[in-house]
Amino acid sequence: MDSQIFDCAREDTRAEGIEQAARAVRSGRLVVVPTDTLYGLGCDAFDNQAVASLLATKQRGPDMPVPVLVGSWDTYKGLVATASETMQLLVEAFWPGGLSIVVQQAPSLPWNLGDTRGTVMLRMPAHPVAIELLREVGPMAVSSANISGQPPATTALEAKAQLSTAVAVYLDGGVAEVGQPSTIIDLSQSRPYLLREGALSAEDISAVIGGDAHTLRTRP
Numbered sequence: 001m002d003s004q005i006f007d008c009a010r011e012d013t014r015a016e017g018i019e020q021a022a023r024a025v026r027s028g029r030l031v032v033v034p035t036d037t038l039y040g041l042g043c044d045a046f047d048n049q050a051v052a053s054l055l056a057t058k059q060r061g062p063d064m065p066v067p068v069l070v071g072s073w074d075t076y077k078g079l080v081a082t083a084s085e086t087m088q089l090l091v092e093a094f095w096p097g098g099l100s101i102v103v104q105q106a107p108s109l110p111w112n113l114g115d116t117r118g119t120v121m122l123r124m125p126a127h128p129v130a131i132e133l134l135r136e137v138g139p140m141a142v143s144s145a146n147i148s149g150q151p152p153a154t155t156a157l158e159a160k161a162q163l164s165t166a167v168a169v170y171l172d173g174g175v176a177e178v179g180q181p182s183t184i185i186d187l188s189q190s191r192p193y194l195l196r197e198g199a200l201s202a203e204d205i206s207a208v209i210g211g212d213a214h215t216l217r218t219r220p
Contacts, residue, residue: 005156005170008034008129017171018129022136024168030054032145032159033133034173035069035125037098037182037199039153041163042069042142048112051141055114057166060148065114066141067100067121071134076122079139081106086209087187093208096126098178098199102186113141119188129173144181154179185216193219 006017021031025043028050033040041058043050045068054066070076073091077083081104090101105120113120125131134140144152145159153159156172183200186193192209194202194216202213 003160003165003167003170005160005172008171008173014129017169018132018136021133021169021171025133025137025140028053029168030057030166031133032153032156032163032167032170033130033142034156034171034176035127035130035142036096036176037125037178037180038176039145039156039159040069040130040142041145041159041167042140044137045113045139045141046111051111051113054141054143057163058143058146058148060143062114064148065116065121066143067123068113068139069130069134069142070122070124070139071131073124075139076124079106079109079120079122080104084187086192089208090185090205091124094200095124096131097124098126098182099123099205100182100184102184102188102195104188111141121184123182127173129171133171152181192216
């Protein structure tokens with residue numbers, strides 16, 4: 001099946017693109033969506049076959065689980081085992097934005113995102129097109145829109161060059177503003193640990209939750 005690409009800078013094609021992307025997600029297909037950090041390859045987080053297709057398209061195994069994007073602050077609370085004070089502080093400070101948070105997931109969620117060991121990585125992106133789609137379809141499993149080992153896409157055309165017709169709908173939201181991956185912080189253990197520095201620095205995070213940046217980088 002041929003892919004469709006929609007220019008989301010135009011109001012008419014943006015509305016049609018969101019509608020077609022939502023339809024594709026609900027039917028178990030893959031879409032590419034702009035975020036503030038990079039372009040993402042996404043599907044319904046609760047459609048395990050679609051998630052498996054996403055991993056296969058990226059040529060990636062379940063040992064690298066797929067993150068989940070949400071469209072509002074409230075959404076994440078139904079996905080986590082405990083909404084801790086630390087997480088709430090980080091959400092209020094950096095969402096929507098370039099911070100991904102690893103937490104213990106709510107028990108018995110009917111999804112299979114890979115070898116998560118009972119955790120889930122959550123983020124709320126700061127991009128209006130992504131937010132609009134997420135609020136239409138609910139939480140989405142979203143990974144960077146590229147073949148594993150290849151450069152991550154900062155435009156829809158870069159994503160299409162790698163992923164081609166494996167993706168049903170491409171939403172073109174212009175060049176990703178940040179152009180680098182999100183920062184990842186792990187809150188699933190006894191104390192926070194910075195897994196990756198990206199869009200935000202360790203100093204940015206320490207300023208919100210206390211402690212020093214060096215300690216934040218040191219594994220418990």
